[in-house]
Amino acid sequence: MNYIRKTLNSTASLALVGGLSFALAPAAFAQEATFVIASSAVGAPSYYPVKATMLNVSNYLIYDRLIEQDEKQQFHPHLAESWDAAPDGMSWVFKLRQGVKFHDGEPFNAQTIVDWLALFQGTENQFMIDAIDKIEMVDDHTVKLLMKQPDPNLLFNFSSSFMGVPSPKAVKELGDDYGITTAVGTGPYKLESFAVGQETVLTRNDDYTWGSELSQNQGPAKIQTLTMREIPEQSTAFLELKTGGIDLLYDVPTDFLPQIKATPNLETLSLPGLVVMYMPINTSVEPFTDVRVREATALAVNQKEILDNIYKGVGAEAHNFLISSLAEANVDPKYNISYDPAKANTLLDEAGWTMGPDGVRQKDGKPLSVTLWTQGDTEFKRVSEAVQAQLKAIGMQAEITVYDSSTIRDLYKKNQHQLAVRSYDWANADILDWFFSGKRLGYPNISMWNDPKSEELNQKAMTGSRTWEERVANFKTYHEHILSQWLFAPIYQPVQNISYNKDKLRVPAEIRGPGLRGQTILDMEVME
Amino acid sequence: MTVNADSTFYRVVASPGGAIATVFLATVIFVAIFADWLAPYSFEIQNLPMANTPPSVAHWLGTDEFGRDVLSRIIHGARTSLKVSVVAISVSVCVGMFLGAMSGYLGGIFDRIVTAVVDLTWSFPEILIALIFVAIVGAGMYSTMMAIGIAYLAQFTRLTRAQILSLKNETYVEATVSLGAGPRHVVFAHLLPNALPPIIVAAMLATGDGIILEATLGFFGLGAQPPIPSWGGMMSNGTAQIFTAPWIIIFPGLMVALSVIAINMLGDSLIRALDIRSQVRPA
């Protein structure tokens, strides 16, 4: 059964008469498709990237960015045709693509950049352009950015979804409604309707001729109408895919992969993930003030066992803090953290924790008993249970407590934690600053790590790099130092599983990009 | 109205439904109490190579994603689910009876306030009350108990108050008061004992609902802390494997349904045996 649904603005009043839309089912083979976005992005409240703190995949389709990233996190031109940084990193020149128009017909030019960057002032995302001092218009399609300090990470920021370029004119005209009822970008799709937490309907931008080099097709998209649904319960989303209610599902849990393989019309794409699951160790509380206990704890985690059993071999083991596709993850192998129970046991013996008769170590009459916090999602609970059993094997008793994500952050700030199982989703080495900088103790710095050497290396990596290469080198050094202090145990890196109906959708064999984004959707087609 | 415990019990067990329900519940309670001896395997020790194996001779109800025996986890889960529900409802009944009795007997401003608050919370969906409460104090077995207890508090307060109000004007109570008995004596010695039968039955039925509520909180990941099993928690973990290993979710689901049905059947035969049908069910 295929439920072809007429796109319909599902505002409150229309919802009641929604049943009528069935009479208006469109002709077969229309270039229409329904995708379900990742469950982690459900509820993203707006499509105004400047002020947004959470965006879903539709934002990549409504807006274009100056720069795009590929699957290896390399940068490619898009709205910026080329860029050039001064050797001291104190200025950048960006040449903009000509002939680009916003959905409302306004031209995209140097003035756009000036007006757009001005919008960031005082917003949640101001930090992304904080290093920029002044913007000069060199000509109609060239801008020069003068910097307060060098910031090679500008390239990453310009390729981020939060720096999709909106029409500054539309932003000013619509005020608070911008991004909620209307969004005007230069992207391959226009925002037709948006019901937060439910669905976003996108229609093709027929004037689009400025696709990036990451797409085969640089012209207008082939699919005419895209409905992006939000389904919080993953079993439900999977069943929608199975019954043909939807055509593509982002973020398929590994549990469902065997079922998808067994369904003849379904196909799964696997892209490298952007998530790392890890176990932070609170260095400020007993017994983890002793670096040997920290090291033993980190060495007790058996990454392979978790990958093989909980994730059925789908994904990759994590051995340091960053996703493998980042250059900064490629540290000297001696710093990588891997399962080594013999060494873990020796270290605990050395630290004075002797094995007790009940299989729990003790020291001065106190058992080696710690708390292990986690969040309510099935996946976190499962990994926590596995880690709990692994810690037990080296004589450490961990008691699991489950919290919701807001409570757990509050409790981190109160420094009542010892161990936790959590994950982050970020494709840049500056995540090290976020989780280990002495400025953010408690949360996000759950490890409560604050030492002068780390702060110095952090400073150098964050603000002391003039070029991208220098930044990579500085972050690698910082990363290695963090690893040497045993502040966490790396666990697992998932892959992005995207399943689709191959009888309906034609998807390019090669996905260019860190995820399934605009550049690939441009090449997709509904089969006739 | 006096209650003769022996004959009530006899009348309950004499009805076929009551007999079956009593035997079933007694078995579940027995199993829950002696779980440590009865469970064929440990509920927490993982055996990953044996993960997700279907029911077999070695594992009658199959194994879960950690290779743990589902039957053993259901047996231990019976302990969690029953404990959560029974403790929660007992506390709820005690507090509710106290509030309701005071409110019904004293009347006046105290009654007004209690009634207003109770009416308000009574009409709120229990699941919302429980979810809000768990957000405040955090997840876990004890907060689940408290959440369920608070969610049902209004029901018992209301019921006790209504009972007290209807009994207050009975002749024998008026006689006791005219003989100079204080309010505490009247309430605890005369009113509450006579109001008890319908409350006991309502408490039984609420225990059934409590098991479902515990399961629902478990579904939102807010039940007992792993690795302690509870029926709800097992179902929640099993949702993702509904196709690959359906036994993980089917058997605990079956136990929830059967226990709740048994509790309801027992409650019904109690109602019949005590002949109090009109006092219990309709709010």
Place this chain on the structure above:
Amino acid sequence: MLGFAAKRLLLLLPVFFAVSLIIFLIVHLVPGDPIDNLIRIGATPQQRAELAAKYGLDKPLFEQYFLWLANLFKGDLGDAIVVRRPVATLIAQNLPYSLTLGSLALLFSTFVGVSAGATAAVHRDSLVDRGIMGLVLLGSTIPGFWIGLLLILAFAVQLGWFPVSGARGWSSLVLPVLTIGLGGTALIARVTRVAMIDISQKDFILLLHAKGLPNWRIQIFHILRHALIPVITVLALRIGWILGGAVTVEFVFARPGLGTLLIKALNQRDYPLVQGCLLMLAIAVMLGTLIGDLLQAAMDPRSRDALKS
């Protein structure tokens, strides 16, 4: 009767203040705050403080409460912090979904529950009675999320009659309505059954039998009609369920609704939105209770007197 209603309405005012205070305190008692759900990886600690100030979260608690209350009296529920829309708009957008689903489920429960209860009452203590009540009970003994999934598996996946999820069109309502409706049927069936049995033993019914009226006429026009009054009272009191009780079902079927809005806001600590939703539910519940009381007063003058004392 009008005076009685007015008096009850006046009584609601102090309750409203108490409720608003309780709601405010509950919401702020929950650990955590909305700002952590607002900042992104990379934001500086100063930005965090600035954001807290922007939403007035750095002010003393009582000041925040009075600001909220003052705005309430201007008819302004405030703006949601994380979702960034007026609270009133969000409620207005979700309310129709909750109302549609809730009232249809209630209709289903009432229709099936009353029919089942009445049939059982007529065949009291027979096998028919036991069978019907047992079946009805079954629906309320299975947790909603589990019934929901089973219904999806049976009717959407196997048979393909209805869509798996979503909130578009009547066909997408069938399974959620069934899920909630089945859970609520037992209560209504029981209330109906008990009330009918009670009334059938009243003197005036015995008189009607003595007069020789056909049994079916007595059952439907006299017993059932009177038995419906307690049923309606129970329904009026359960308005909170209609509006907010469908959280699990909304989650499983990916439907919007007030329950989901509230729980999501609670998880994100979106204070104004949680307060707005809870207040709205509380008002609805208070009005429901009022209607229930009025109905009861209309049919039983004694409870009117009780209020005067």
